[in-house]
């Protein structure tokens with residue numbers, strides 16, 4: 001039987017399949033079912049930076065104007081009074097008590113402001129790692145891309161200074177120099193980068209001439225974007241890469257690992273198919289490894305990354321031009 005064990009963020013995982021952050025990872029019942037299905041780790045639903053502010057607003061108000069600066073707040077041990085954050089920390093503690101797989105907490109953040117102390121509380125509650133879900137919407141036209149990007153590094157530095165557990169970041173593909181950002185983040189002390197977060201975009205109903213919701217869940221071809229970037233970056237980074245978005249089949253999970261992913265995160269497919277999908281991926285990857293004579297995941301990880309590919313340009317634009325140039329109708 002092949003060994004599906006891997007290392008991710010320095011943690012030992014018995015499978016490369018991680019249940020990504022969503023409402024499915026928000027209760028202990030679900031977390032136990034996810035573990036039972038064979039997940040290597042679980043990322044809890046994110047706490048939003050705004051939630052942290054809201055719950056601590058009364059504490060901030062008590063501070064005088066001189067105290068109301070970031071450095072002071074960093075060292076001010078704010079008491080948790082309200083329920084949401086208490087529940088979140090309790091979920092971490094319960095998950096650690098009842099599960100044997102690593103539990104990764106998640107914070108959705110957009111600024112490097114006062115919320116950093118909450119990362120410490122997450123660590124104290126027992127989380128094995130923290131995933132920062134970062135997305136600074138590039139819609140503020142007065143902000144330069146440099147300003148925008150430096151906020152990412154401010155957040156990383158602030159959180160990394162506060163905790164000793166591994167920190168990873170989940171980012172979007174929306175950067176002017178995506179490759180450079182992935183590389184620079186990987187050298188910032190971070191232990192892993194998750195490529196990519198997926199965003200909900202509204203659609204337009206042309207009959208009613210109104211704006212309406214579009215699909216919250218990904219499609220199975222959405223995997224091509226993270227696949228390409230994992231393949232292009234996996235040999236150029238100083239941390240683990242995990243893929244997220246569009247892993248709807250076990251074959252896609254194998255492709256992500258061949259491209260260089262340390263682990264794959266699944267969310268939409270769990271909504272579509274249930275937690276049994278994790279079991280299916282593990283079983284089918286093991287069977288595929290047996291057929292291809294691989295004893296360990298490490299034996300084939302990155303085999304088809306850009307660096308290891310016979311034709312490295314295959315992941316670059318030149319192939320794009322070639323495909324379009326040779327495309328004929330009816331193909």
Ligand SMILES: Cc1cc2nc3c(=O)[nH]c(=O)nc-3n(C[C@H](O)[C@H](O)[C@H](O)COP(=O)(O)O)c2cc1C
Pocket residue numbers: 020021022023045046047106108133170196197198216217218219222244245246247265266267268269
């Ligand atoms: C219903 C739902 C809730 C989600 N909630 C979170 C969240 O709280 N934090 C987060 O980082 N990502 C969240 N995500 C994004 C997923 O973790 C994942 O990055 C994204 O759905 C792409 O992966 P997929 O194609 O496997 O769904 C959510 C996704 C869905 C569908």
